Amino acid sequence: MSTIVSSSRLSRRDFLAGFSAGSLVLMAKVTSGEDVEVAKANKKDVESFAPDLFVSIATDGTVTIIAHRSEMGTGIRTGLPRIVADELEADWDRVVIQQAPGDRRLGSQNTDGSNSIRNFFDRMRTAGATARTMLERAAAKQWKVAPATCRAENHEVKHKTKGSLGFGELVKVAKTLDVPKAAELKFKPPAQWRYIGKAVPVTDLNDIVTGKAVYGIDARMKNQVFAVIARPPVVGGVVRSFDAAKTKKMPGVVDVVEIPKFEGAPLFQPLGGVAVCANSTWAAWQGRDALKIKWDHGPNASYDTATYAKALTATVNKPGKVVLDQGDAPGALADAKNVVKADYSVPHLSHAPMEPTCAVADVKTDADGKVTSCHVVCATQNPQAVQSAVGKSMGMKPADVLVNVTLLGSAFGRKSKPDYCVEAAMLSRTIGRPVHVTWTREDDLSHDYLHTISAVHLEAAIGKDGKPTAWLQRVAYPSIGSTFNPKADAPAGFEVEMGLKDLPYDVPNIRLETGKAKAHVRIGWLRSVAHIQQIFAADSFLDELAHQAKRDPLEFLLEMLGKDRHLDLKARGHANRRLSLKDYPFDIGRLKHVVRRAAALADWKRSKDLPKGRGLGVACARSFEGFMAYVVEVDVAKKGTVRIPKVWGVLDTGIIVSPDRVRAQIEGGAIMAAGQAMFGKLTFSKGRAEQTNFDEYKITTMVDAPQEVFVELVKSDAKPGGAGEVPIPPFAPALCNAIFAATGKRIRDLPIAGHDLSWS
Amino acid sequence: MSSIKVNGRVHQLKDVSPNTPLLWVLRDTLGLTGTKYGCGVNECGACTVHVAGEAVQSCTTTLDDVGKSEVTTIEGLSEDGTHPVQKAWQKHNVPQCGYCQVGQMMMAAAMLKENNNPTDTVVATKMWNICRCGTYPRIRAAIKTAAEEIRNK
Numbered sequence: 001m002s003t004i005v006s007s008s009r010l011s012r013r014d015f016l017a018g019f020s021a022g023s024l025v026l027m028a029k030v031t032s033g034e035d036v037e038v039a040k041a042n043k044k045d046v047e048s049f050a051p052d053l054f055v056s057i058a059t060d061g062t063v064t065i066i067a068h069r070s071e072m073g074t075g076i077r078t079g080l081p082r083i084v085a086d087e088l089e090a091d092w093d094r095v096v097i098q099q100a101p102g103d104r105r106l107g108s109q110n111t112d113g114s115n116s117i118r119n120f121f122d123r124m125r126t127a128g129a130t131a132r133t134m135l136e137r138a139a140a141k142q143w144k145v146a147p148a149t150c151r152a153e154n155h156e157v158k159h160k161t162k163g164s165l166g167f168g169e170l171v172k173v174a175k176t177l178d179v180p181k182a183a184e185l186k187f188k189p190p191a192q193w194r195y196i197g198k199a200v201p202v203t204d205l206n207d208i209v210t211g212k213a214v215y216g217i218d219a220r221m222k223n224q225v226f227a228v229i230a231r232p233p234v235v236g237g238v239v240r241s242f243d244a245a246k247t248k249k250m251p252g253v254v255d256v257v258e259i260p261k262f263e264g265a266p267l268f269q270p271l272g273g274v275a276v277c278a279n280s281t282w283a284a285w286q287g288r289d290a291l292k293i294k295w296d297h298g299p300n301a302s303y304d305t306a307t308y309a310k311a312l313t314a315t316v317n318k319p320g321k322v323v324l325d326q327g328d329a330p331g332a333l334a335d336a337k338n339v340v341k342a343d344y345s346v347p348h349l350s351h352a353p354m355e356p357t358c359a360v361a362d363v364k365t366d367a368d369g370k371v372t373s374c375h376v377v378c379a380t381q382n383p384q385a386v387q388s389a390v391g392k393s394m395g396m397k398p399a400d401v402l403v404n405v406t407l408l409g410s411a412f413g414r415k416s417k418p419d420y421c422v423e424a425a426m427l428s429r430t431i432g433r434p435v436h437v438t439w440t441r442e443d444d445l446s447h448d449y450l451h452t453i454s455a456v457h458l459e460a461a462i463g464k465d466g467k468p469t470a471w472l473q474r475v476a477y478p479s480i481g482s483t484f485n486p487k488a489d490a491p492a493g494f495e496v497e498m499g500l501k502d503l504p505y506d507v508p509n510i511r512l513e514t515g516k517a518k519a520h521v522r523i524g525w526l527r528s529v530a531h532i533q534q535i536f537a538a539d540s541f542l543d544e545l546a547h548q549a550k551r552d553p554l555e556f557l558l559e560m561l562g563k564d565r566h567l568d569l570k571a572r573g574h575a576n577r578r579l580s581l582k583d584y585p586f587d588i589g590r591l592k593h594v595v596r597r598a599a600a601l602a603d604w605k606r607s608k609d610l611p612k613g614r615g616l617g618v619a620c621a622r623s624f625e626g627f628m629a630y631v632v633e634v635d636v637a638k639k640g641t642v643r644i645p646k647v648w649g650v651l652d653t654g655i656i657v658s659p660d661r662v663r664a665q666i667e668g669g670a671i672m673a674a675g676q677a678m679f680g681k682l683t684f685s686k687g688r689a690e691q692t693n694f695d696e697y698k699i700t701t702m703v704d705a706p707q708e709v710f711v712e713l714v715k716s717d718a719k720p721g722g723a724g725e726v727p728i729p730p731f732a733p734a735l736c737n738a739i740f741a742a743t744g745k746r747i748r749d750l751p752i753a754g755h756d757l758s759w760s
Numbered sequence: 761m762s763s764i765k766v767n768g769r770v771h772q773l774k775d776v777s778p779n780t781p782l783l784w785v786l787r788d789t790l791g792l793t794g795t796k797y798g799c800g801v802n803e804c805g806a807c808t809v810h811v812a813g814e815a816v817q818s819c820t821t822t823l824d825d826v827g828k829s830e831v832t833t834i835e836g837l838s839e840d841g842t843h844p845v846q847k848a849w850q851k852h853n854v855p856q857c858g859y860c861q862v863g864q865m866m867m868a869a870a871m872l873k874e875n876n877n878p879t880d881t882v883v884a885t886k887m888w889n890i891c892r893c894g895t896y897p898r899i900r901a902a903i904k905t906a907a908e909e910i911r912n913k
Contacts, residue, residue, distance in 0.1 A: 205853070208858035209849045209865065281787070281788055282780055355798075441801075669894065693799055694803035694890060701888050701890055703888070
């Protein structure tokens with residue numbers, strides 16, 4: 001039996017330093033699923049011209065563009081390189097995309113927060129413009145003409161009398177030129193964009209439809225074994241003892257290895273347990289299930305979500321910590337004749353990516369057991385976090401850990417947390433062979449970094465005109481902060497800025513409060529994060545107020561959004577995700593516009609005449625710098641079954657690089673949000689997850705998903721905002737508002753399944 | 761020693777017990793990683809392949825169940841990615857992450873062989889595969905396109 005040596009015995013080695021610091025290490029396009037080749041591209045082709053980390057041009061004219069963010073279905077591996085190619089005037093058919101390994105010089109590779117286009121739009125244009133400018137200057141030098149008279153166009157540089165030279169023909173001279181300063185670069189005007197804003201198939205499309213695309217579960221290294229791990233059933237539990245006698249006799253089993261116990265926050269260490277390494281995933285899995293393990297379950301063994309949810313509701317019904325006070329909401333509520341109150345709740349949700357978390361690692365050690373090299377190939381949203389976490393565990397500098405990124409079989413935030421990569425590295429170091437770790441679906445649902453469990457309390461003082469004069473919103477949920485700091489026991493600053501402190505309604509008196517809530521499972525960020533519970537409550541409650549006032553919900557919403565203006569986030573102490581308010585204002589006018597467009601597309605005026613059981617609901621939210629509105633149409637049968645025949649979604653997120661992929665994000669976002677609202681619920685009893693596969697944790701299929709999702713993208717020249725997460729927040733409230741319109745029944749506790757919606 | 765016929769080729773299998781699910785034989789023994797694992801309990805359809813021309817879930821179909829029947833995986837659905845379903849999936853840009861799409865296409869191909877003009881209701885009933893990205897509207901559209909091509913052949 002092997003055990004894992006503690007990382008403190010290992011000294012730091014610079015074995016790979018030259019690898020990742022001296023030259024950009026690239027992985028050739030992974031297609032075979034075997035023998036992942038690592039090539040030092042810059043050194044391999046000494047002839048090529050590489051004016052920028054992100055782009056190089058070979059003498060045959062091939063343009064290689066680095067994709068440094070992870071592809072999990074948004075199309076980013078195509079979208080960012082398209083920006084470079086556009087500004088470079090490259091012919092897209094002569095562009096090769098290479099996926100970058102983890103490398104800090106490329107900037108953040110943490111593919112989350114709907115950040116990729118927003119944070120790298122200008123960087124990609126700079127890469128393209130730098131290369132283009134140098135090629136134009138190279139042509140000018142060759143022709144002995146003024147650079148200003150040379151113009152790059154579709155993979156050539158042209159001059160009105162000298163003719164044209166291909167990009168490849170210019171490489172030799174371009175290499176000798178100085179790289180232009182930023183101030184010297186001229187960017188193409190939007191009217192001349194050839195790729196930005198145009199639909200294009202994603203670069204991996206053919207590989208995907210032929211089954212050649214390589215995901216983390218498909219990554220292979222020579223001589224690898226497959227591992228499946230028995231983790232403590234309760235977070236924080238430890239192995240007291242185990243018996244692997246039966247497992248070791250099973251066919252295909254190679255080794256059984258204990259993984260050190262979970263140390264708690266901070267960050268992303270493995271949960272501990274016992275791993276079985278074998279010659280196939282199935283053999284490892286069978287071996288894992290044959291282990292006899294005695295666990296100490298630890299302090300979370302009493303976690304019971306039914307009890308916990310009640311405690312959260314009690315918490316939000318008591319005064320909490322004030323995070324925003326505008327006017328005098330408590331006074332207005334005390335004086336009001338008409339006060340409306342409601343409690344909302346959302347249970348834990350799981351990411352449940354279609355591909356569970358998987359990684360393969362090859363760790364080499366010297367005779368003393370010191371780590372000399374470490375190579376990880378994995379489906380990760382953040383290869384730099386893998387470098388940090390694995391590096392810490394292996395006693396290496398992060399830069400010395402080579403991390404290659406496969407395609408991700410969806411992620412939704414789960415794959416930014418590299419606990420599974422550390423498991424693979426620990427096991428490889430121990431058994432001296434590459435180890436591929438696969439999480440089973442049961443592992444995935446039992447041990448996720450879950451979306452939190454929450455309660456929200458709302459109170460409004462109602463004026464004579466039916467509109468609220470005071471708004472009190474109190475929230476409580478275990479914080480993502482608990483994954484970083486075990487003492488975190490209340491919603492964090494960044495969480496209350498997601499659909500709480502940026503409450504858009506024009507109410508004179510506002511008070512927002514948070515309540516304490518301790519985490520008993522690992523809490524993580526799931527697509528759209530704290531907006532899920534905070535927007536669900538706020539947008540549903542506004543609809544409740546509209547109905548109380550006997551007003552049309554759409555008119556009421558538009559009135560409550562108030563005058564076209566920029567919400568003063570600074571005055572509210574809201575950090576706007578550290579983005580400038582000039583570039584990324586909370587523009588109420590844009591929010592109202594998407595609401596009006598969604599209503600127009602849905603022909604909202606028919607809502608009054610719909611028969612019972614049929615209803616329209618509307619909701620909107622600004623999140624991740626995008627402005628999104630939905631109208632949802634529901635058809636609730638007399639027995640209470642909910643169908644969603646049609647959805648209209650309108651998004652204004654500034655400049656859009658890949659319109660077809662943004663449409664796909666809204667189509668899919670509406671469907672994912674519908675599934676979460678209708679069925680999403682992960683419960684715990686005695687600290688153990690009660691839903692461990694898709695028969696119990698239900699995901700929408702074609703039969704119960706929204707049947708048609710109509711999407712409109714607002715044309716805009718504003719700075720690019722987010723897209724991946726923006727379609728989630730307003731969907732659930734729009735759906736529940738539609739259910740109320742159809743049945744008169746208000747859903748305040750998600751999921752919808754389990755509520756009696758029958759009518760007669 | 762047992763044998764299995766996959767995509768027209770017979771493979772001899774050493775040290776693989778007959779109760780091993782076909783999925784892991786394909787992926788880990790034969791290296792045909794196009795077929796995906798999603799749940800292992802016949803709930804998601806990601807592992808769908810054809811056995812004797814019928815769509816089956818390879819995660820709960822053992823080597824023994826397959827017997828002498830011929831198995832077709834995505835790698836053998838067409839030689840060059842030109843099955844009408846594969847073409848239609850490309851035309852409609854169906855995939856987002858793409859992980860479940862192999863199973864979706866194998867399910868659709870089997871359905872269209874039986875019925876080349878399925879109604880939306882038939883499609884929604886037969887296509888019970890899970891897609892976490894939510895590509896269902898495009899899957900439905902792609903199936904219509906593929907069905908049309910098959911009918912016009």
